Amino acid sequence: MNSIVLGTLVLFFVCGAFSKDVFENKAVNNNFENYMKKVSCSKVLPKNMDAGLPEKNWSPVLISIPSQKLKYGIAFKNSKTAMSYKIWGDKKTVHFEVLNKNTKQLKTTKLVAGTCEPVVSTAVYAENKNSKLTTDTNVFDDQDLFAVMKKSKWGVIYVWSPYMPYSVQGIAEIKSAVESSGGSLEILLDQNASLTEAEKWIEKGLVTKQYLKKVVSAEIYDRGLGVHYPAAYIYKDGFLSNADYVGFKKSKMYSKWIKTELENIDKDLK
C-alpha cells in the first residue's frame, strides 16, 4: 500500500511539474515600438519605410561595423522576398538599412536629429560567408533550407546539441507536436558539436543518424542560433520566422507555439 501511495505521489509531482509547465505566456513583440523610443527621428523614420513594416515582428540584432562601436538594433528578414531590414541608432542618428539579396543592393537611409532629412546611400552587398565553421561535409546550408521550405507548406527546423541533454529529450516532443499538426520537421545538429559525442546519443536510442546533419545555414544563424539548445524555427509559405524558440518544451507547449507562430507569420507575410 505504501509503495502505491509513494508511486502515486511521485507520479503526481512528475505530472504536476509538467502540466504546470503550460502557463499562459502572454508575450508580445513590441520591438519596433520600443526601439523607436531610443532613437532620433522616430516619427520621420516610418515614412521612409514600406507601409506595414513597423507592424512586423522585428528581432534584436547586433550591428558590428569595422572600426565602429558595436551597436544594438532591430531587424526583420523576409526569406520569401529575400529582403532584409535593419534599424540602429541613438538619439543623435538613426540608420535604416534595406538589403535586397536578389539584386545584392544595400540601401542605407541616415537620419540625423534636428532636420531628420534622409540621406540615402547605396552599396553592393558582400555576402557574409562565415556561417560554416565546421569542416564536416554532412551539412544543412541555405540551399537546403530553401529546398525544404519550397517542398512543404509549413514546418519546423529543430536544432539540438549533444552537450544539452534536454535538447535530445525535446526531439520526441517536437516530433509529436509537428506530426500531429501535419507539418514537416528537420532535425539538425549544432555545427560546433563533435560528431563522436553526438553519436553517443544514437547508442542511447534517442537520436538517429538522420539527425547528425550540421546546420550551417546563414539564414538560421542570422536568427540567433548558437546561444542555446534546443532551438526551433518555424516556416510557412517560404517565410522563415525571425524568432527562434529555445529551451526544452513538452509537446503541448510546442503545439501552442506552432499555432501562435503560424499566425505571426501570416501577419509578417501581409
Add this chain to the structure above:
Amino acid sequence: MMMKKIIFLVSLVCVSSAFSEIKCDNSVLKTEKTYEIPGAGYWMQAFGDCRITYTSVGGISSKMYNMCTNSAEPITNRIDAYGLPEGDIYTHPGAYGIEFYKTSDLLLSGAQTRPFFQDAHPGDYQSIGILSKSGNERKIRIAMGSAGGSIKDYVIKKKGDDFEIKAVQSEPLKICRNIPSAGLDRQVPILSRDGKYIAGRDNGTRVMKIYKINDRNGDCEFVNEIPAVTSKVSFSFDKKNVIFVVNDPNTRKGRLLQMNIESGEVITLSSPTENVQYMTSTEKGEILYSRKSDSGSGATSTLVKLSPSLIPKANSSDSKSYEAIGLMWAKNCNMQIDLDYALAVGQRLTDENCNAIVKDGDLKSLDAEYSNLKTDEVKKVCSVSAGSAAKTSGSAGPAATGQ
C-alpha cells in the same frame, strides 16, 4: 672577425624578426590559466575554489572538473548540477523536486552518491542565490525555471560534518506573474548571487530582462535589459554585472559580453579568434569560460580563467591606446573588427604580442583619432595590466577523461 660580426648581426635580425612575428590565434591572449576539459562546458557553474560543474554528453548527467588538480572528477548521474559557492553542497533537479548532495559524500561514493535531502520544488533549470550567511548558517534561494518561474528559500545549518536543511516556505512562490508576459519563459531564468534578482528571456521581444523579486508576493520589478538575444547569463558576485554569450553577427562565433546592470553599458571580453560556448563568474571575481578547443579536438573544450585584473574594462583612460593596438593587430591578421573587439583584444594581448604590435604596427594607417596618438603613449599600456609580466597562455596538463 668580420665574419663573426656578420653572423652576429644576422642572428640579431633573425631573433628580432622572430619576436616581431605577430600571431593571429588564441595564443596571443593573456589568461590566468587554461585547461582542456571534456565536453563543451555548457551550463557551467563555479563550485568552490577549485571546481566547475557542467552538462555531460551521452546521458542525462553532469560533469565536474577540478582546476586545482587539472582532472575530471566523478559527479552524480543527474542532470544540471548547480552548487553552492562554498563548494560543500550541490543540487540537481529531480522528478520529486530539488535534491541536495554533500561534496564530502561525492568524494567518497562517486557517481552513486545519494542526496541527503530532497524537497518538493519540482521543475528544472534551477539556479541558486545566497540570501544571507552567518556563522554556520546560510539562507539560500533556489529558483526553478519551469511553469513561468518559482522560488523557494532554505535555511542550511552546518552541524559537524552534516547539514540540516529546512524550507522556509511550505510551497514554492510563483514569481513574475505581474510582468506583461505573465511569467518568465522557462528556459533561461537565472537567479542573482544574492537571490534578489532574476534574469529571464522575454519570449515576445527575445531580449534578456533583469528583474528585482519582491520577496513577499513574487512580483518582479523591471531593472534593465540586455538589448540582444543571449545565452543564459551569469551574475557576478559583486552584484554589478552579468556576463553572457551572443552570436557574433560577422564571425558567427560565440562572443563573450558583460553588461553593467545599473548603467546598461555592455563591453566585449573575448577575442574574435575565440568561439565562446559558456561562462560563469566566481566568488573571487574571476570569469571562467569555455571556448572551442585550441587543440582542435572535438571532444574537449578549452576552459579559460580570467583573474579580475585580466578582465577587459570599459572607459579606461587608455581606451584609445588599447583600441589602436587591437585595430593594428586585426589589420596584421587580415581581420576587420569593431571597436568593442579592438578594445578587448588590446587589453587581452600578452605583453610580448602587445609590444610586437606597437613596434611593427602602423598607427598612421588608422583613423585620425588613433593616428594622432604617440607611439610611446600607446606602448605604455603593454605593461599596464596588474600582474601582466607573469600572465601568458598557461595550459594545464591533459585532462583525465571519463568519470
